[in-house]
Amino acid sequence: MEKRKAHRVGRSSTAVTLPHKWVIQNGIQPGEYLFIHESDQKTLILTTSDTISGRDSVKEFEILSSTPPVQLVRLLIGTYLVGANDVTFKCKDAPFSAAQLEVLNKSIGRLTGFLVVEQTDDMFSVRNYLEPTGALFSDHLGQLLSTTTRMVNMVPRLLANPGSSELYRVISTLGDQSDMLYYLTVRILLMSLSNRRLLIDLGFDGPQEVVGGRLIAKSLEEICDRIECMARLVEDYDNEGRVTDEDLHANLKKRIDHICELIDVSVEGYFSGSVSLPDSALQELYDLERSKQGPLLSYIENEANTKATGMLSGFRSLIQEVGRLTRVISEVAMNNSLRRI
Structure with a gap:
């Protein structure tokens, strides 16, 4: 004192x-x-x-056993993102439904630092045990970047192995991991906006840099979500939809490798303040996003197999969307580097 x-x-x-x-x-x-x-x-x-913060970190919700489980998930994830440390659900007409308890326990596994401290017929309580400065922000975003590029690199394998349940399970697991990293990253970023000391401890120069980090994290997470959705669709295909053109696979792999390289350079540039990304790369991503030509489209136009055509159309849309999100990451990183000058 x-x-x-x-x-x-x-x-x-x-x-x-x-x-x-x-x-x-x-x-x-x-x-x-x-x-x-x-x-x-x-x-x-x-x-x-x-x-x-002490008041905002404690959240309590009164629900009914008829409350839709998806609403509980939104409340739980929302309070996690805004920095709550203690969250309690009380069921006024106990007990909780089996579906409610199932989704709550499943959601906890995706919220890093949250653990169930009490679960009864009428109460479900969780608490956070992870300090926001327990690891560097760059470490969390770096892990999200690594997961994203790994999933992007699996796109050619999806095209070559339609109907593979094992491949879908791997991508689904990586998708869950990306969600965990994204939620944790956003939680830390939002907390830093209302806590100047945390902002400084995390190494941010100001709120603009926090917003930039949020945009990059969201773009990485959206890339993972789209690949996971594509994997879910491809799982329903069989060998009749397989694409065997070796030149097409080689071209796709080359394009995917280049996109991963641009993602790596952009995110690293966000931290270093120096983005070694030529204007031609941004223009390339812009052209990819709006491209009406290319090997995929040519193959689609000449392919008689309707299943293969449908799958290729989905992959073409996926690659265009990944290109768009990569361009967003690049532009955010470059704006951040210009602001530091």
């Missing part, structure tokens, strides 16, 4: 100076607003945001 003397300011105000260490840790600058919360008659709480 530290004791400080109150000083008279003007006719009706009283001022107390702030501890230098606290000012430095929270990056307080002269002229900035601070927020005072009255706890009781003898206690004031001073914060850098207009909310008290």
Whole structure:
């Protein structure tokens, strides 16, 4: 505890100076607003945001056994993303339905740091055990990048192995992993926007850089989602839809390898502030997104097998969408590097 003397300011105000260490840790600058919360008659709480994290970190929801399970999942994930540390669901007409408990327990497995602390007929309570600074933000985004590029590299295998349940299971597992990393990344980013000290500890220069990180994480997660959806569709195909053209497979692999390279360079550039990505690469991605030509389209036009045609059309749309999202990542990274100049 530290004791400080109150000083008279003007006719009706009283001022107390702030501890230098606290000012430095929270990056307080002269002229900035601070927020005072009255706890009781003898206690004031001073914060850098207009909310008290201790209050916001506890969420409690009253539901019915008839409440749709998907609504519970949205509430749970939403509170996780905004930084809640304790979340409790109370069922007013206990017990919970089996479907509700099933989706809640399944969702917990996708929220890094959340563990179930109590589960009864009328209460389901979880708590967070992971500090936002337990690992560098770059580590989390780097893991998401690694998962994304691994999934993108599996696209040619999807085309070559339609109907493969084993391949679908691998991609589905990677998709779940990407969701976990995305949720954790967004949680940390949103918490840093309302906590200046956390913003500094994570190495961000300002809110603009946080927003950029959010856009990159979302783009990576969307790429994973689209590949997972394509894998689900391809699983329903059989050997009749197999594409055997070796030149087509070689061209597709070359295009996929190049896209992965551009994704790596862009995300690394976001952290380093120097994106070695030529304008021609962005134009290439733009052309890929809007392309009305190419080997896939030529093969589609000349293919008599309707199953193969349908699958190739899906892959063409997938590659165009991956190209669009890669361009978004590249532009965010380049804007961030320009802002640092």
